[in-house]
Amino acid sequence: MKITPGPRGTARLDLSTAERNLFVSVFSDTAGLLGGGEDDRQESDGLTEAEQLARLVGMGEAVDRPTDPALLRLLPDVDPDDPERSAEFRRLTDFDLRESKLANLRTALHSLGASGRIVLDDAAQRAWLTALTDVRLVVASRLGLETDADLDELYAREDELPDSEAMLVTVYDFLTWAQERLAGILLDSLIPTDEEDPT
Secondary structure, three states: OEEEEOHHHOEEEEOOHHHHHHHHHHHHHHHHHOOOOHHHHHHHHOOOHHHHHHHHOOOOOOOOOOOOHHHHHHOOOOOOOOHHHHHHHHHHHHHHHHHHHHHHHHHHHHHHOOOOOEEEOHHHHHHHHHHHHHHHHHHHHHHOOOOHHHHHHHHHOHHHOOHHHHHHHHHHHHHHHHHHHHHHHHHHHHOOOOOOOOO
């Protein structure tokens, strides 16, 4: 995989078929976890206009706290020490937060549908960075990572890991590298050159 800066603040991604398929897989899996699958769309389509509006503005019924640790990492409690406040905040914000995250994942997936080199403009780079953050949170949760020390401990026993866990570590490293590379390109594009007026 090559991620390089392009003209006018763009980023260029040259991916192998395997790399492209991996991105599609992790972005799609995370979207599914957030409820962005076909079943979720059908459920939303079954709501009346008033019910959809109530959901949109957080006036619907209470939203269950996620039981999946990975989903809870994506949709955390606003105040772990105050379940009632967290439940009310979740009721008011859950739908909007999910949709925001899904929008970034869909943007990334849409760009992966292009053939050949992928060129990301500023908005697409930001969507990718946010989507990669969410995907890495999911993978970290599956690996039981909470701190940098957890990751160091995992690396220390990497040779002893089962194949499935070792593969997840490889995926996590791949996603981390891609995110850091994209972030660097985006930051560099925000720094004015000698020819540009810094104001």
